[in-house]
């Protein structure tokens with residue numbers, strides 16, 4: 240019966256039954272007017288979740304990685320310079336994607352456990368007198384380390400330097416779960432996927448695109464076909480798609496956005512904070528700490544828990560999976576083995592979260608960790624009990 244257990248990975252996330260049903264559709268002709276009835280609410284709903292009125296929503300049958308590729312290939316030319324900080328596996332992978340697209344990535348190396356370094360970004364932009372940097376890339380929530388970066392702060396840094404670069408933000412593990420404001424934060428391209436905050440199966444790459452970014456398409460020379468924004472926009476105008484869309488998923492997306500908006504985004508964010516804070520209380524009770532170096536960096540969607548010296552965090556994940564049928568995330572890259580990750584985003588309740596913490600404790604006890612069974616669960620219980628309205 241292990242398939243009944245929730246997952247505690249930071250995406251893909253648990254799928255509410257209403258969304259599973261919404262995705263389960265008989266084939267529908269995507270060139271018929273029926274398609275528009277699904278597609279329009281999906282686009283309008285996503286717009287509100289991204290908090291953009293100026294931006295356009297472009298949806299590809301892909302995952303978040305496709306969103307990264309679309310952002311880059313629609314706006315830049317081979318040899319262009321982009322500025323990015325590397326502080327975890329996901330910021331690293333986006334940099335790698337840029338390099339494979341023959342972009343010159345000016346990398347600011349930062350500790351894994353820290354966020355995008357706002358002051359260093361501002362300095363790099365000030366030093367770039369000739370405006371060679373065409374885009375600044377930032378990962379809002381570094382899913383490998385459980386670190387939230389100051390996306391509004393990076394915008395301020397760009398403005399303070401008086402730099403015209405585009406601003407691209409990976410919001411894959413934050414959008415729909417943590418405060419995100421595309422227009423207020425002056426984001427030119429915001430990226431996410433369907434399988435994290437939107438609580439759907441993987442399969443849609445979601446891009447919010449500013450008019451400034453769209454205008455760059457005229458001069459951007461990187462090749463693009465599948466991910467061409469203009470092809471997509473032209474087809475949208477006739478209520479269609481340049482190729483076959485994932486219709487069931489788009490229907491799910493419309494329903495998901497409606498679910499989030501009717502709960503109220505602030506309530507959704509508060510719920511994620513509460514869920515995360517219970518996990519952090521448990522981690523402290525275990526005598527451990529998050530990989531994120533300070534409280535202002537704590538992610539409300541994933542906690543990477545640093546394991547004690549002499550232990551390998553991956554073993555917890557293996558034990559929990561094999562013995563108890565419960566999924567946690569392993570450490571990636573520089574923090575492989577040093578952490579294990581507890582995902583706490585999407586469709587989760589206090590009760591589900593407590594079961595995850597209890598499972599992590601059992602796995603750790605099995606592996607000889609110096610923890611007391613129930614200690615983290617009790618701390619989280621206290622927190623959840625006192626923070627319910």
Ligand SMILES: *Cc1c(COP(=O)(O)O)cnc(C)c1O
Pocket residue numbers: 250302303304305329378380381382409410411412432441
């Ligand atoms: C999951 C994730 C991605 C990758 O998305 P895919 O949908 O797996 O392609 C990118 N960035 C962040 C921050 C993520 O959490």
